[in-house]
Amino acid sequence: MSDHQNSDHEEPKAINGLPFVSDIKAPPRQSVYSIKYFLVVVANNLAGCKMFEIVHVGRQKLIGEIIRLKNSKAFIQCYENTAGLRLGDPVIRTKQPLSVMLGPGILENIFDGVQRPLTAIHEASQNIFIPKGIHLVSLNTTKLYPWFPSESIKLGDTLSGGDIIGFMEENSLFKKHMIMIPPKISGKLVMLKPAGTFNIEEVLAELKTPHGVTEIKAYHYWPVREPRPTVEKLEGDSLLYTGQRVLDALFPSIRGGTCSIPGAFGCGKTCVSQAVSKYSNCDVVTYVGCGERGNEMAEVLSEFPSLTTRVNGKNVNVMLRTILIANTSNMPVAAREASIYTGICISEYYRDMGYNVVMLADSTSRWAEALREISGRLSEMPADNGYPAYLGGRLASFYERAGKAVCVGNPKRKGSISIIGAVSPPGGDFSDPVTVSTMNITQVFWGLDKKLAQRKHFPSVNWNKSYSNYLDQLKQFFTNFDPHFLDNRRKIAEILHKDMELQEIVQLIGKDSLSETSKLVLDVAKIIREDFLQQNAFSDYDYNCPLEKTAGMMHIIVMYYESINNLLQDTSKNDQQLSLAVIKGNMKGLLNNISAMKFQDPAQSPTEFKNYFDKLKSRINEELKKLKSL
Missing domain, CATH: 1.10.1140.10 (Bovine Mitochondrial F1-atpase; Atp Synthase Beta Chain; Chain D, domain 3)
Incomplete structure (x- = not known):
């Protein structure tokens, strides 16, 4: 490995009207020490920082995350291209982990892997690519939403994390976006905003805590790698309806279950994912395009806004209940690794409201490739096929965030997250380490067959290889529905x-x-x-x-x-x-x-x-x- 140093010391110029930050007030001792293969940046004199802390690197304030600490040096994975970064450039600590902004306006939106709003970025930059160093607020802070305070709480009540103080009408389909007290906050209610129309920056409530008065707005931040708290996990007992006969009849899943869809290119993984997003009996769909080809993600982004489904006898746009996280294969590898956590954190937020969420990850193979590449940059010992030895553990920590749960706070409610992970094994080889690790974790296996796809048999689910471990949990459900x-x-x-x-x-x-x-x-x-x-x-x-x-x-x-x-x-x-x-x-x-x-x-x-x-x-x-x- 060799260090990369840019000998050009001229000040960078603005691109597309977006100025670079040239007046960074950072101690010169916290600076770039070396750059390894344009992906991992090593910064020195960063003693006291924490793992997974977000930092801003260079004069363009590139977003980076600390992934290793060694003495006073910090190894940083950048979520943007590091071309043009110079040795000695400043590194600024934020003292915060990678977090997402949770509040009204998430639905119908399209984000990248670190929750930057792609539509807003395009409008601001007039560029088909994301300019380096651009920082925009994830949610629209000027859009107005109808606000309805809860009738079950009153001034003087003691509230804690998860308690619902009211709801906002997010769109014509999703009429109750619950506004909750953020986790880890509790106190006596001293102010509650009356019904009206407000943006998400409006203070809706105030809590008197031992540390003073805390303002409660319609949004809050939460670290993506930290699971949101629940009272307890429950065993699922209802069917996750997909609208596909082969899946609902032979290999059913529960709401709150984990499924994997391995299959070679052209086997119809995207078609199955779209069918689930259109017809499943869920309230919210989170679709994460993780490292897929640009033309495939472009197809998803163009088709999803035109898809419709029937809700309560009416045709409604699928996007009204959908969040898209687009992260194509030509975007930085590190952002690909973060996109999965961004998606599951947003899903947990809607679960905490008491809704049933389906998260579609397409594909976890590209996510695993990002782990492999970052592991290689850190000179870690490789395991099977060059993947890191902790691949199975990372997959398990992601899938374990699925499930049906009793939500924290009042009123009492239950919600669920179902995770459906598409896997793209090379050549359809199911002995691939990512496929094997996924099969060891997930309880439903919808194996797609290349030969069936070539015969135009869709969905190309191989009924001899696929299986479901949820039949015992669904026995009562099916018996009540039809005894036969x-x-x-x-x-x-x-x-x-x-x-x-x-x-x-x-x-x-x-x-x-x-x-x-x-x-x-x-x-x-x-x-x-x-x-x-x-x-x-x-x-x-x-x-x-x-x-x-x-x-x-x-x-x-x-x-x-x-x-x-x-x-x-x-x-x-x-x-x-x-x-x-x-x-x-x-x-x-x-x-x-x-x-x-x-x-x-x-x-x-x-x-x-x-x-x-x-x-x-x-x-x-x-x-x-x-x-x-x-």
């Missing part, structure tokens, strides 16, 4: 497993050598693959599949299989076995109806679905009577 749901799911999984075994036999001896019941398994498995598991997200009839439709389709398929299987076994005992070809010839119309179940409009009511599937059950019984009379 779990039995039908088990039977469909059994048919798919038998089909996999029979396919190997068919390749050796051919299909004609199989028994009639084995042929039935192959035929029903084909119906399951093509008409149940496969789903066209861009169609008018299958873009979303309500749970009533999923349960009804499973019941019809299993009823058809068991009825025909029993008929074949009964006739074989009487030496008058019907062939499967004869049965299919007599039930051609019914088979067409079974294949056409997916064309039912997902906007129908549960009663309409029930009537439709009841008629189909009666049709199966009628056809069976005709077959038995042959």
Whole structure:
């Protein structure tokens, strides 16, 4: 490793109208000592600083974070390009960790990995790139929001962290953005602002504490690496609805669960993520694009504002409940590493209000690559594939922040965070260290298959490799929803497993050598693959599949299989076995109806679905009577 030194000592000029800071009042002893590979900056004479403290580096005040301390030297990872930084440039301490601004205005916004507002930066700089050293407030401090104080508190009450003092109407969909006392603050309420319209800088309440009067505004700051406090973690017991049959039926997750979606490039990870963000039964969606290609993030940023979903019977814009954190692969690696923590911290903030949040991280592989690169700059001992030895620990500390929890403060409330992490293993190799570590942590595995994607089978979830460990927790939920749901799911999984075994036999001896019941398994498995598991997200009839439709389709398929299987076994005992070809010839119309179940409009009511599937059950019984009379 060699030090980089810029010999040009001319004062830098303003770029795009954004002036450099040239009048920095910093002690000259706290200065840049060396620069390692344009990523890690070493500063000397910084004794007394803390790990993960934010510092401003150089005359442009580049944002940096201390990641190692050695004697009086501090190793700083910069969240911006260090080109042009010179030895001896000042380093200014902020004495604060990397924190995010939490308050009304987060929804519908687009941030980078350290919560800089990209739209506001573009308007200020008129540049497609983020200028170095630019510092803008994360949230709009001039926008006005309707404020409604809580009726359950009064002057003189003792309040503490997490207590709700009122709410603001953030947008037309998210009408109750709870304003909470920040954690670690408590005191007697001496002032509460009456209802009105205010910006987030307005003082809404005042608490008398042992240290004086503390002003409570609509926003506060919180360190991204520190989990927000909860009373206790609870076991999830309700389904995280995705609108995808293969996920909701075969590999379901709970609200507050952890899921991983590993898959090679082109397998449809983004499509699954968008489906979850559009149709999941959550209140808030946090989408973190972590180190993805620029054109992929550009597609997400252009498509998300145009996506709509139905809430309470109305079509609403998905962005009204979505936060986008965009961090592309050409942005500094260190900011990529921070973006995951920024996303989970914002998610915890909305969970503390009592809402159900889904966080989509796409992709954690790029995040792990950032860890690997920073680890290499620090000359740490590499582990498997060059990743740091603490990769599994960092992944676990991130995923453990998911879960259903009892929130701190009054009134009593519960919230949840579900984390869905996309993984991009090189070449679709699931033995990649990031994939293996993620599988060891997460409880749901939605493995995407390259061969299924090449056959245009989407979602390309491999039903032989994927799994869910939440079936026991969801047993009561599914039983209450439909007493036959779990039995039908088990039977469909059994048919798919038998089909996999029979396919190997068919390749050796051919299909004609199989028994009639084995042929039935192959035929029903084909119906399951093509008409149940496969789903066209861009169609008018299958873009979303309500749970009533999923349960009804499973019941019809299993009823058809068991009825025909029993008929074949009964006739074989009487030496008058019907062939499967004869049965299919007599039930051609019914088979067409079974294949056409997916064309039912997902906007129908549960009663309409029930009537439709009841008629189909009666049709199966009628056809069976005709077959038995042959």
